[in-house]
Amino acid sequence: VLAIVISKLRGKRFNLPPGPLPVPIFGNWLQVGDDLNHRNLTDLAKKFGDIFLLRMGxxxxxxxxxxxxxKEVLHTQGVEFGSRTRNVVFDIFTGKGQDMVFTVYGEHxxxxxxxxxxxxxxxKVVQQxxxxxxNEVDEVVADVKKNPESAK
Incomplete structure (x- = not known):
């Protein structure tokens, strides 16, 4: 009970978006698992709105x-939201975030x-x-035509 109260107070203090109630320590991992696919996220969006919070640990x-x-987040506010958080493990494997995937937005x-x-x-490469x-696009379109329910 204390963890739930602390969690609720923490969310109010930072004015975070709504989301499923997290479990202490694990957050929402037990609810969503490793399957953050578009269907699961769409179901959560129907319940919590267009912006929602998941606590992953x-x-x-x-x-x-x-x-x-x-579009607002990625284009208009891209500098604010464009970087990924770093931690010790990423620093070890990426040379302190100097690779392409984990580089902090800036000159580098x-x-x-x-x-x-x-x-x-x-x-030349595009033509190649x-x-x-x-062909890939044609296959996707054919799959959607064959089974339209799978595209939702």
């Missing part, structure tokens, strides 16, 4: 589930992005992979 995960809000991130995107989006990409 001791970390807070804010989920944005509408296209308009996602911009350099890494330039290095990574230029070779992959030249006309175009047919494969188009």
């Amino acid at each position: 001791q970390r807070n995960l804010v989920v944005v589930s509408s296209p308009e809000l996602a 991130w911009r350099k890494m992005r330039r290095i990574m995107t230029v070779p992959f989006f030249t006309n 992979y175009r047919q494969g990409w188009e």
Whole structure:
């Protein structure tokens, strides 16, 4: 009971979005497990709204589930929300966050992005992979036509 009261007070203090009631220590791991797929997140959004909070252990995960809000978060507020949190394990495996995936937004991130995107989006590369990409799109469309319920 004390953990629930503390959890409720903590959420009010930081004005966090609503979400499923977390279990002490585990947060919402036991409710969602490792399966944070779009269907589970859609069900949670129906219950808690377009922005909701999942506590994954001791970390807070804010989920944005509408296209308009996602655009606001990723484009308009991208600098605020663009970086990932770092911890000791990430620092060990990524050279203190200097790889492309975990780099904090800033000058190093911009350099890494330039290095990574230029070779992959030249006309030659796009033409080389175009047919494969188009085949993949055709397969997805065919799958959706065959089983429209699976696309929801």
